[in-house]
Amino acid sequence: MALIKPFKAIRPTKDKAPYVASRSYEEYSKDELxxxxxxxxxxxxxxxxxxxxFDKNITGKERFKLVHNRYLEFLEDAIFTKDNQPCFYLYQITKRDFKTLGFFCACSVLDYQNDIIKKHENTIHRREELFASYLNTVGFNAEPVLMTYSDNESIKALLQNEAAKExxxxxTTTDKINHKLWKIEEKDTIxxxxxxxxxxxxxxxxxxxxRSASSNLLAEKMKAANTSHTGNEAYNFFMTYLIPESEIRIYEFNRMVMDxxxxxxxxxxxQLDTHFRIEKKDDGLYKPTQKHHFSMxxxxxxxxxxxxxxxxEFTDALSELDTQILYKTILEPILGIHDLRNDKRISYGYGKYNLLKMKDSIDRGEFAVGFSLVPININEIKSIADAGLVMPPKSTYIEPKLRSGLAIYEL
Known part of the structure; x- marks a missing residue:
């Protein structure tokens, strides 16, 4: 069964929270950053x-040390403060098209190891090692893992009761997204x-x-180095944002191939005719409407x-996944794309106007062909994870995307 724990968060002071909170680093253009x-x-x-x-591009371990130093400065300058007692942190994100209510907590690496926390993607060991080294040096975790659980009425009632408070x-940030955070500090509610x-x-x-794989790797290394290991140390847990499965939004990635x-x-x-019934469409932008149906x-x-x-042939949950079908019937056997993660001939796109962007990039000659899919649903993700299988890369683009800096977990 799932183990969750409250923690003493490092947080921005109330007056500075809107200025501290940032999107993921990769989402900023160079000029915006x-x-x-x-x-x-x-x-x-x-x-x-x-x-x-220092007006200098710093990388590697030197950067990790300086990240730690900047973090200490934010504490010294009272931009950050530390809560006195362990809490859960309820966090609501409201956009024009959806609202999600979840909470920050600490989850157990043992649950990760024992498959109570389930995965549907492969990870790259080199990246795990790098981020584990980063966490070990900086001493904090500011980017929670987004995890979901089956809708539960008792949990919903508890969270909504807290959300009714001030x-x-x-x-509201400049992208018109509203952010609300509550401290859940009553011991009974916790x-x-x-x-x-x-x-x-x-x-x-x-x-x-x-992030979760790196936290697990760091925990194993710190456990091995700690002769007094008890299992209760902070490194045995990692920060998570938990939301019910009905409140995540899953979008598709298009695939574009250069030749x-x-x-x-x-x-x-x-070549396509072997596996597909092909119909030419003459009425503008065309999107697929159901599973096992693609737009090209x-x-x-x-x-x-x-x-x-x-x-x-459908043999398991993975074989029924549209991204896997596209890979096994077109990308690999016909277009020669074997490594979906590293082959430079394939690119991926997502977003509200992505079909139009895909069309424009092909019309400009940047790519030869593009494919659009319907989004994968939560039941497909769960089926893949439950079976111990992994999805092809770029199978899902999932929201909400969380702000960094609102709650920090010290290791």
């Missing part, structure tokens, strides 16, 4: 970009949440497979591809 660092001295980006202070933070999750069989990682692997357009279409853009035209189920 430079502007934030120049004009907002409270941004969490100053901690993870310590070289800005929030500790309440601000115990009820712990007990409720103690009856839950599994938690599912939605986003943060490398047709030596085939002419006509030859390529004939090729040479200025959209095509509908319906899988011929009589010639494709």
């Amino acid at each position: 430079k502007s934030v660092l120049k004009y907002n001295p409270f941004s969490f980006l100053h901690i993870i970009n310590p070289g800005f202070k 929030p500790h933070y309440n601000f 115990a009820k949440l712990e007990n409720a999750f103690g009856k839950i069989d599994a938690l599912y990682i939605a986003d943060g497979h490398h 047709l692997n030596g085939y002419s357009k006509e030859e390529f279409l004939i 853009y090729l040479d200025g035209e959209f095509y509908s591809l319906y899988l011929r189920k009589t010639v494709y």
Whole structure:
């Protein structure tokens, strides 16, 4: 059963929270990042970009040490403060099209090892080692793993009761997203949440497979080095944001390939005919509407591809996944894409206008062909994870995307 723990968070002071909170580093353009660092001295980006202070690009272990130093400065300057008692932290994100209510807690690496925390993606050991080294040097975790659980009425009632109170933070960022955070500090409520999750069989990682794997690796290394290890040390846990499965949003990634692997357009279409019923579409942008149905853009035209189920064998949960079907019927055997993660001939896209962006990039000659899929659903993710299988890379783009710096877990 799932073990969750409250923790004493490092948090921005109430007046500075809107300025501290930052999006993921990768989401900023170069110019936007430079502007934030120049004009907002409270941004969490100053901690993870310590070289800005010296007008120098700093990498590797030297950067890790400076990240730790910037973090200490935020504490010394009272930008950050530490709570006196362990709490859960309820966090609500409200966008124009959806709202999600979850909470920050500490989850157990033992649950990760024992498959109570379930995964659906492979991780790269080199990246695990790098991030474990980073965590060990900086001494804190500021990016929670996004995990989900089956909707539960008792947990929902507890969280909604807390959300009816006055929030500790309440601000709206420039992307028009509202953020509210409450401290759950009453011991009775904490115990009820712990007990409720103690009856839950599994938690599912939605986003943060490398972060959780790195936390597990760090815990193993610190355990080996600690002759007085008890299992209760902070390194035995990692920060998580837990939300019910009904409140995550899953979007698709399109696939775009630079060439047709030596085939002419006509030859390529004939190759596709083995596994798909092909229909040309003449009415503008065309998106797929159901599982095992794909949209393809090729040479200025959209095509509908319906899988011929009589010639494709479904053997397990992975074989039924549209990203796997596309890989096994087109990308690998016809287009010669064997390594979906590292092959430079394939690119991925997501977002509200991604179909149009895909079309435009192909029209400009940057790619030869593009494929659009319907989003994978939560039940497919759970089926893959429960079976111990892994999805192809870039199978899901999942929201909410969390702000960094609102709650920090010290190791």
